[in-house]
Amino acid sequence: MLEPMSTRGRLLLGLLLIAAPGLSCYTSTSTSTSASTSAPPAPAAPEVQLTVQEAAIGPITGKTPGHLIGLRRALPGYEVKPAHVMLGPNTNRLGFNVYRDGEKLLYVMPDGHGGIFAVHAVSPKVATLDRAWKLGAKLSAVRTLTTCKCLDEEIVVCFRVGAHIAVAFTRECGYDSYTTDEERQDLIGTPIHRVLWSPKAFGEESNPFGGDSYGGESYGADY
Numbered sequence: 001m002l003e004p005m006s007t008r009g010r011l012l013l014g015l016l017l018i019a020a021p022g023l024s025c026y027t028s029t030s031t032s033t034s035a036s037t038s039a040p041p042a043p044a045a046p047e048v049q050l051t052v053q054e055a056a057i058g059p060i061t062g063k064t065p066g067h068l069i070g071l072r073r074a075l076p077g078y079e080v081k082p083a084h085v086m087l088g089p090n091t092n093r094l095g096f097n098v099y100r101d102g103e104k105l106l107y108v109m110p111d112g113h114g115g116i117f118a119v120h121a122v123s124p125k126v127a128t129l130d131r132a133w134k135l136g137a138k139l140s141a142v143r144t145l146t147t148c149k150c151l152d153e154e155i156v157v158c159f160r161v162g163a164h165i166a167v168a169f170t171r172e173c174g175y176d177s178y179t180t181d182e183e184r185q186d187l188i189g190t191p192i193h194r195v196l197w198s199p200k201a202f203g204e205e206s207n208p209f210g211g212d213s214y215g216g217e218s219y220g221a222d223y
Helices: 007-011 068-074 181-187
Strands: 015-018 035-038 050-053 079-086 092-100 103-110 116-121 126-128 147-152 155-159 165-169 194-197
Touching (some): 068 079, 068 092
Antiparallel strands (some): 079 092, 092 103, 155 165
């Protein structure tokens, strides 16, 4: 059964060709006709910009400072901007959005002690090593997931206890939802909403979003 979030926890996605040659056998000239139809090419997969793995997300590791200067130093070629991060209906604090060529790839939530609490991948250009987890892609298996938490009535986040990577979905979710392997099977085929990374391993009492309900969602204009 899912336990309520602790105070500490709250801070815390061919070519088809038909040839039909016609050949006349009774005249001195021959004609050939062909018809071809082409299926539209499949959309190209987004170019991977960053990769999530247990030890890091791109160049961000557990030793990366959770402040603007440290993140800009760790992410050369990326644009890092401060942004308000919502931690519930009445609480917000500073976080950081990471962009490449104008597209937001990540947002980083500091831990309040100069480090990083969690990083959220918010673009399909962020891939996950050893897991077929990418924003917008459908979840294909749940064998790597041992725990799911409902952080809002329509947000569920799942992970393997002891891992540093979690995956989130927009699904109706109650206090005792997805607590068994059989219930988690129902998540197969659900589009992935985002992937999370934390320098600290997720445990039974973890709140990967670090706030009330869907805390950690950045809002408003960058500044």
